[in-house]
Structure formats: structure tokens, C-alpha cells
Amino acid sequence: MLRILVSIKQVPDTTNIRINPETGTLIREGIPSITNPYDIIALSFACYLKNNYGGKITVITMGPPQAKSSLREAVEFGADRIILLTDRKFAGADTLATSYTLAEAIKYLQAEEGPFDLYLFGKQAIDGDTAQVGPGVAVRLQVPVITQTVKFETLDLEKRIIRVHRKSENGIEILEAKLPVLLTCDKGLAEPPFSPFPLILKAVKAEPEIFTADGPVNYQREKLGLRGSPTQVKKVYTPEVKKKGKIVDLSTTPLKKVVDEVIELLKSKGIL
Amino acid sequence: MKEVWVFIEQEDGRIHPVSFELLGVGKRLADDLSGICVGILLGHQVSSLVDEVFSFGADKVYLIEHEVLSYYRHIPYAKALSFLAKKYGPEILLLGATPLGRDLAGGVATLLETGLTADVTELEIDKETGNLLMTRPAYGGNIMATIICPNHRPQMATVRPRIFPMPERKPGRRGELIVERVDLYEEEAGVRRIGFLPKEKTVNLEYAEVIVAGGKGLGGKEGFEKLRELARLLGGEIGASRLAVEAGWISYDHQVGQTGKTVRPKVYLAFGISGAIQHRAGMQNSDLIIAINSDPKAPIFNIADLGIIGDWKILCDALIEAIKRHKGN
Ligand SMILES: Cc1cc2nc3c(=O)[nH]c(=O)nc-3n(C[C@H](O)[C@H](O)[C@H](O)COP(=O)(O)OP(=O)(O)OC[C@H]3O[C@@H](n4cnc5c(N)ncnc54)[C@H](O)[C@@H]3O)c2cc1C
Numbered sequence: 305m306l307r308i309l310v311s312i313k314q315v316p317d318t319t320n321i322r323i324n325p326e327t328g329t330l331i332r333e334g335i336p337s338i339t340n341p342y343d344i345i346a347l348s349f350a351c352y353l354k355n356n357y358g359g360k361i362t363v364i365t366m367g368p369p370q371a372k373s374s375l376r377e378a379v380e381f382g383a384d385r386i387i388l389l390t391d392r393k394f395a396g397a398d399t400l401a402t403s404y405t406l407a408e409a410i411k412y413l414q415a416e417e418g419p420f421d422l423y424l425f426g427k428q429a430i431d432g433d434t435a436q437v438g439p440g441v442a443v444r445l446q447v448p449v450i451t452q453t454v455k456f457e458t459l460d461l462e463k464r465i466i467r468v469h470r471k472s473e474n475g476i477e478i479l480e481a482k483l484p485v486l487l488t489c490d491k492g493l494a495e496p497p498f499s500p501f502p503l504i505l506k507a508v509k510a511e512p513e514i515f516t517a518d519g520p521v522n523y524q525r526e527k528l529g530l531r532g533s534p535t536q537v538k539k540v541y542t543p544e545v546k547k548k549g550k551i552v553d554l555s556t557t558p559l560k561k562v563v564d565e566v567i568e569l570l571k572s573k574g575i576l
Numbered sequence: 577m578k579e580v581w582v583f584i585e586q587e588d589g590r591i592h593p594v595s596f597e598l599l600g601v602g603k604r605l606a607d608d609l610s611g612i613c614v615g616i617l618l619g620h621q622v623s624s625l626v627d628e629v630f631s632f633g634a635d636k637v638y639l640i641e642h643e644v645l646s647y648y649r650h651i652p653y654a655k656a657l658s659f660l661a662k663k664y665g666p667e668i669l670l671l672g673a674t675p676l677g678r679d680l681a682g683g684v685a686t687l688l689e690t691g692l693t694a695d696v697t698e699l700e701i702d703k704e705t706g707n708l709l710m711t712r713p714a715y716g717g718n719i720m721a722t723i724i725c726p727n728h729r730p731q732m733a734t735v736r737p738r739i740f741p742m743p744e745r746k747p748g749r750r751g752e753l754i755v756e757r758v759d760l761y762e763e764e765a766g767v768r769r770i771g772f773l774p775k776e777k778t779v780n781l782e783y784a785e786v787i788v789a790g791g792k793g794l795g796g797k798e799g800f801e802k803l804r805e806l807a808r809l810l811g812g813e814i815g816a817s818r819l820a821v822e823a824g825w826i827s828y829d830h831q832v833g834q835t836g837k838t839v840r841p842k843v844y845l846a847f848g849i850s851g852a853i854q855h856r857a858g859m860q861n862s863d864l865i866i867a868i869n870s871d872p873k874a875p876i877f878n879i880a881d882l883g884i885i886g887d888w889k890i891l892c893d894a895l896i897e898a899i900k901r902h903k904g905n
Contacts, residue, residue, distance in 0.1 A: 318716035403686055431715075434694035439650065439682030448766025449650050451679040467770070472648075472675050474587065478771035485766065534691030534728040540714065540721045543853070549865075551877060554886025562884055563894045566866060567902060569882060573842045573864055575786055575810055576902060 306359030306461075308350045309413070309420040311406055311441070312343035312378060314371040315431040339374040342426025342489060347381040349456065349487075349494035350424055357459060360384045362413060362420070366394055366405055372512055379507035380499040386512040387413075393517040396530030399432075403440030404527045410445060412521045422466070423486040427452055438488040447484050454492040468493075578611030579636075581666040581730065583657065584629055585676055586619055587648065593742065593783065594672035596632040598735060600743030601699055602670060603633040605708070608701040609667060612636055618656050620646035630751040633743050637753050638664070644760040648676050649767050650683055652760045658687040659758045666730045668708055670699075673734035681734050691725035692732040697739050697857075707731070717834045717854045738782050738838045738861070779813060779829040786812030787841045789832060789859070792819040793848020793869065793888060800826050802892050803847060809899045815839065815859070817849045833858035847888040851876025 316335045339347075350361045363378040365371050366389040375386040389409055397405060414420060423445070425438035435451065442449035454476065455469035464483040469476045471490060499507075517523055526532060552562055570576045580602045585592040595615075602613040615634035617625060619641060626637050638660050644652045657680065661669065669684075671677040673695050685692035697720075698711035707724050708731040714721040725731040781787065788807040790799055800814065807814050815837075816830040832839055834854040844862035849855060851867070851874055859865070860879055867880040868888045877883035884891060 398691060399682065400685060400689065400691060403682075432694070434682075434692075435678045436682035436685065436692055436694060439679060440686040442650070443654065443683045443686040449679070449683065450767060451650075452675055469773075472587075473592065475772055475774040477769055478773070479767050480770055481767045534689075535693060535723050535725050538709065538722045538724045540719050542718075543713075543720050548878060549881035549883060551872075551880075551883040551885065553872070554884060554890065559890065559894050562891065563898045565882065566891075566895060567898055569864060569866065570810070570843060575843055576899065 306353055306357050306422065307418065307420045308353060308359055308361045308422045308424065309410060310343070310346050310350050310361060310363045310378070310383070310424045311437075312347065312363060312365045312374055312426070313340045313429045314338070314365065314367050314374040315340045315429055318430050337370065337373070339377055340426050340429045340431075342428060342430070344426075344496060345491065345493050346424040346426050346489040347378055347383075348496045349489055350383075350422075351381045351497045352456075352494050353422070353459070354382050355497070357461060362387070364389060364406065364409055364413075366390070366397075366402065375512045376507045376510050379510045380503050381497065382503065386510060387515055388512040389515045391516040391518075393525070393529050396533065397528065398533035398535045399434055399436040399440055400534055401528060401530075401532035403437050403444055404532060405523070406437070407441045407444035408521050408523055409515055410441070419484060421464070421483045423447065423484065425486065425488045427488045427490040435488070438486060442486040445486070447486050448481055449486045449488070450479055450481060451488045452490045453487045454490045456493060578606070578609045578667040579614045579664065580606040580609065580611060580668045581614045581616055581661070581670065582634070583669065583671040583677065583680070584615045584617045584625070585672050585674060586617070586622055586625060587676070589619075589622060589625065591625055591628060592672055592674060592676075592737075594674060594677075594735070594737040595629075596745075597737065597740045597742055598670045598672065599629070599633040601735070601740050602668075603743070605668060605699060605701055606635070609706065611667065614638065614666065616657060616660060618645050618653060620644075626753055631745050631747050631749050633749075635751045637751060639753060639755050640758055641755075642758070642760050644762055644765060647769055648679075649765045649769075650679055651767075652765050653680055654683040654687060655760065655764075656758050658684050660756060661688055661730060663756075669730040669732045671732075671734050673736040677734055681732060685732050688730065688732075690728040690730060690732060691723075692734070693723045693725070694734050696733040696735050699733065699735070708733070713834060713857060717857050736838045738840045741840070781813050781815060781830065781832070781837045781839055784813040784839065785842045786810045786845075787815040787832070787839055787843070787859075787862075788812050788845045788847070789815030789817070789849060790820055790826075790847045790888075791817035791849030791855075792823065793850075794820065794825070795848075797825045799848070799889075802889070802896075806845075806892055806896055806899075809896065809903070810843075812841070812843075815844070817852075817855050846876055846880070847892060849876055850874050851879065
């Protein structure tokens with residue numbers, strides 16, 4: 305039986321983000337929250353493995369109380385245990401503090417119910433796009449990490465070896481790792497399953513266990529949230545636009561003249 | 577002496593050009609700190625690359641060679657890099673925001689318990705405090721955020737290829753080479769590569785000198801056929817906006833912008849692209865931008881050196897004819 309841990313994040317849907325042009329701040333009203341799309345791939349992969357090899361899926365997330373809805377969604381993917389890490393003291397965490405908070409919770413769960421075989425993270429979260437938390441947690445758990453996993457090949461439960469594909473700069477690496485290993489999941493690894501009706505019902509009623517800064521995990525306070533974050537935001541601003549160049553209108557300028565101008569520019573850059 | 581470090585990314589003995597771009601920036605930051613720019617070279621039988629690292633501006637190179645480093649794996653690379661950083665205490669550590677660099681940076685920052693800023697687009701030294709100001713797009717590129725890491729060292733950042741220009745190569749330039757040793761074991765790597773599928777045809781968008789790009793305004797797949805003809809005549813590559821990619825007119829490899837490639841060609845020709853901020857983020861550093869759009873209010877005109885109001889197809893056809901004639905002469 306496989307023991308799988310999936311770590312997910314609820315994010316604002318960045319395709320709908322609007323910025324107040326005067327203040328340069330985010331307009332939060334009406335921005336829907338979604339489960340980070342790469343985390344959905346991680347959940348889908350966990351579900352696939354559970355269905356084919358048997359196992360138990362534990363899902364954790366760190367976030368405000370509303371992140372509960374992402375954990376309920378995880379239940380539709382077959383999550384057996386769901387945990388919400390929520391506390392004001394966790395807020396404002398950068399990737400170092402986030403990986404600490406998650407890794408300590410995972411260590412606590414392992415002390416309680418035994419080690420996990422696989423840790424699944426999304427390739428990155430679409431709100432920050434840093435891709436730093438997965439490798440950070442792997443280091444803290446002292447397990448190997450494979451980032452940008454795009455395909456699953458085989459799993460040998462006896463030898464405890466998993467074979468996957470990783471996207472690299474020049475192609476695809478075929479990699480074997482001994483369990484336990486942490487994978488960050490990229491497009492192509494798995495498709496969301498068709499959730500059976502009983503699971504959907506179960507999801508509606510599911511209530512996550514709540515972990516806070518005060519327990520049950522024994523956190524070092526100074527490593528949490530804003531306080532535990534080495535990076536600080538110094539300022540935010542709306543990017544300046546470069547100065548305008550020349551504008552010509554084809555309805556008032558002869559085509560030939562415009563074409564000649566483009567050709568001259570191409571020549572000036574040594575292209576022609 | 578303060579040291580600004582650049583991780584030199586190499587695979588199969590070839591250095592990724594982003595490392596040279598970072599040496600260019602590293603040198604500037606080192607000058608502002610009255611320090612030196614240092615290249616970190618890890619691998620197996622890679623000492624022949626040291627001269628190249630000096631030629632792009634490194635004053636010093638730390639070299640670790642080991643069989644276990646013969647191809648990239650997180651654990652041994654993170655161990656070797658963090659070993660060096662703990663021993664020599666650099667002020668700044670820069671890595672390329674490539675699949676390898678991102679994989680490595682997150683782990684090393686954790687091992688060193690320091691801050692890391694991803695996908696930085698501007699790097700400056702704060703004159704008053706000497707801290708590194710790391711600016712990156714936030715919230716889907718709609719705003720810029722300047723990040724600092726005041727109380728931890730090194731200050732770490734990853735930078736995407738082509739954000740910074742390629743520095744001049746000075747063959748024969750020398751520096752100090754320091755060879756280091758670290759104990760690494762095959763068993764602790766945890767991961768083994770058993771095969772490799774090279775990319776079939778790589779679109780070399782990032783380093784193309786001419787890019788002919790199309791957007792939603794092309795109106796369909798056929799539009800890109802025309803752009804291909806123009807690109808072929810100019811010896812360029814095809815770029816695209818996200819909407820054109822999402823429409824299925826062209827593959828993701830061609831996407832320019834915040835969630836695609838960052839490019840800085842000599843000439844960027846934009847056909848039927850509105851110029852949304854996320855698209856501009858990927859191409860605004862082009863030397864020369866020529867844009868054609870039927871909408872006089874399209875934001876692409878705010879950054880174009882030559883903006884042409886009109887139908888893209890008319891201009892494209894006329895350009896193809898004119899260039900053919902020009903080449904015929
Ligand atoms: C988080 C996030 C990340 C994103 N990342 C990227 C990214 O990496 N790259 C990217 O490109 N976008 C990205 N986008 C999307 C971006 O916001 C825009 O939606 C997209 O760039 C618009 O593509 P477009 O210019 O092709 O389409 P449109 O905005 O629809 O523009 C089409 C243009 O074609 C013009 N046109 C129409 N017909 C003609 C004609 N016959 N001749 C000439 N002109 C014509 C129109 O006037 C219009 O200006 C991202 C968005 C988000 C939220």
C-alpha cells in the first residue's frame with residue numbers, strides 16, 4: 305500500500321486579476337479563488353496511483369480558512385485525510401517560511417502514522433510562479449526531489465522504485481528514484497479522474513483537521529510567517545511604458561512608403 | 577572582499593548562455609560593491625570551461641569536479657553549491673531561471689536558510705544600505721515588486737534567459753582559479769538517469785535575431801503560414817501571443833511573454849498583437865519593435881519604435897514582395 309502526501313495551495317485566479325491603475329494595488333473583490341492548476345495535476349496523479357496500486361492519500365494546505373474548499377475538492381480526488389494549516393502567524397510567509405511550515409507538519413504526520421512513500425507538489429503556484437517550495441520541502445525532509453515531472457512510467461512496489469519523465473532544458477530525462485521521493489507535477493502527468501458520486505457527496509460534508517501555530521505541531525515561532533521570511537517586499541509599482549516611437553497610418557500613408565521604411569529599418573539592423 | 581556569485585549552468589560540457597548574461601550583471605553588481613564577480617562551476621571533467629567563464633567577466637572561479645556531478649541531480653549539486661557558499665560566504669548568488677536553475681535554487685536557499693527571489697527582471701545595489709534590490713513582476717505581471725533580503729546572506733535570485741544582455745567576450749582574460757573538493761556519493765543522489773529523449777526540433781526563440789510574431793488578430797492558422805514565409809526570408813523565428821497559442825494556431829514553444837519565452841532580438845515584428853502587459857514583459861527589451869495593428873489604441877503602439885495602423889495581411893504581403901525583390905538584386 306502506498307502512502308501519498310499531496311501539498312496544495314488555493315490561489316487567486318490570475319487570469320482575472322485587475323489592478324487599480326491609480327494606486328497600483330490589487331482589486332480583491334470578485335476575484336475567484338481556485339485550487340492551483342498544477343496541484344490539481346498532483347491530486348490527479350495521487351488518485352491514479354491509489355486506484356492502481358492501493359493506498360492512502362493525505363492532503364495538506366496552508367492558507368486562510370476559506371482554503372477549506374480546496375481540501376474538499378481534494379476529497380473528490382480520493383483524499384482520505386485532509387489538513388488545513390491556518391493561523392495568522394503563518395501569514396506573510398515567503399518560500400523559506402512556507403517550506404518550514406509544511407515540512408514540520410509533514411514530519412508530525414509521519415511521526416503519527418508512519419513515513420510517506422511519495423510527496424506530490426505542483427510544479428509551481430500560479431500566483432507566485434516561484435517553483436521553490438517543493439525543492440525546499442524535499443531538502444527539509446531529506447528526500448530526493450524530481451521537479452517538472454511530466455510522465456509516469458512504472459512503479460515497482462517490491463523494489464520501491466518509481467520511473468518518471470522530467471522535462472529539462474534540452475529534452476526529457478527518464479529518471480528512476482527509490483521511494484520515498486518528492487515529485488513536482490507538471491502538465492501531462494495525469495488527468496483529473498471522473499469522481500464517483502459517493503465521493504462528491506463525501507466531499508461536500510468533509511471537514512479538515514485544523515493545525516495552528518500552537519499545535520499539534522511544535523513550531524519554532526521565529527521561523528513562521530512574515531517573521532520567518534528572509535525576503536521582504538520593499539515597494540510595489542506599476543511598470544512604466546517605454547516612450548512612444550513613430551506611428552504611421554496605412555489609410556493615410558501610401559503602402560509603398562511604409563514598406564520602404566520597414567526595409568530601411570531592417571537594413572539598419574543588418575538583417576537585410 | 578565581497579563576492580557576487582554566478583552559478584555556471586553546464587550540461588554535457590556546454591554552458592547555458594544565461595550564465596554569461598548573469599556574469600555581465602554580476603560584474604556590474606560587484607563593481608558597485610567594490611567586490612569581485614565569481615563563477616561557480618560544478619561537474620565532471622569540466623575544467624576546460626574555466627577559460628570561457630573568465631572571458632565573460634568572472635574575476636575568480638570556484639571549481640568542483642566529481643563523477644557524481646556528471647549529470648545534474650538535485651542532491652549532489654545542492655550539496656556542492658551549499659558547501660562552497662558556507663565556506664566562502666558570498667554576498668549574492670545568482671542562478672538562471674531554467675529548469676535546472678530553479679530546481680537547484682529552491683533547495684540551496686533552504687540549506688543556507690536564506691531568501692530567494694524568482695524570475696527577477698531588474699537587479700540594483702541600494703546605494704544607502706548595500707542591499708540587493710530584486711525587482712520582479714507580481715500578480716500576473718500587472719505590477720512590479722521590489723524584494724530585499726536584508727538580514728540573510730547570500731541574497732539569492734533566479735533570472736530568466738535574455739532578461740539581461742550578453743556581455744562582451746574577451747578571450748584571453750584571466751582570473752583566479754580555486755579548485756575545491758567535497759565528498760559526494762552515488763548512493764546519496766537518490767535519482768538515476770536511465771534515458772534521455774532530446775527535443776526534436778528546438779525553436780530557438782530566446783536567442784533569435786529576428787522574430788516575426790503573430791497574435792489573435794491573424795484570424796487563424798493560415799496567418800502563421802504567411803508569417804513563416806516572411807520569417808524565412810529574414811532568417812528569423814516565429815513568435816506568438818498566448819491567445820494565438822491557446823487558439824491552437826501554433827505550439828506553446830513559440831509563446832512570447834510572461835508565461836512563455838523572454839526574447840531580445842534585433843528586430844521584433846508584431847502582427848495583430850494587442851500588446852498586453854504579459855506579452856510586453858517578454859519582448860520589450862527587443863532592440864527594435866515594429867508593430868502592425870488595426871486598432872490605433874492598441875497598447876503595443878506604446879512600445880513600438882515603428883507602429884503601423886492597418887491590416888497586418890496587406891503589410892505582410894507587401895513586405896514579402898519587397899524583400900524578394902531586394903534579394904533578387
Ligand atoms: C497570468 C497571465 C499570464 C499571461 N502570459 C502571457 C504570455 O506569456 N504571453 C502572451 O502573449 N499573453 C499572456 N497573457 C495573456 C495576455 O493578457 C493577453 O490576453 C494576450 O497577450 C493577448 O493576445 P493577442 O494580442 O494575440 O490578442 P488580442 O488582445 O485579442 O489582440 C488581437 C489584436 O489584433 C488586432 N487585429 C485584429 N484584426 C487585425 C488585422 N486584420 N490586422 C491587424 N491587427 C488586427 C486587434 O486590434 C487586437 O489589438 C497572460 C495573461 C495572464 C493573466
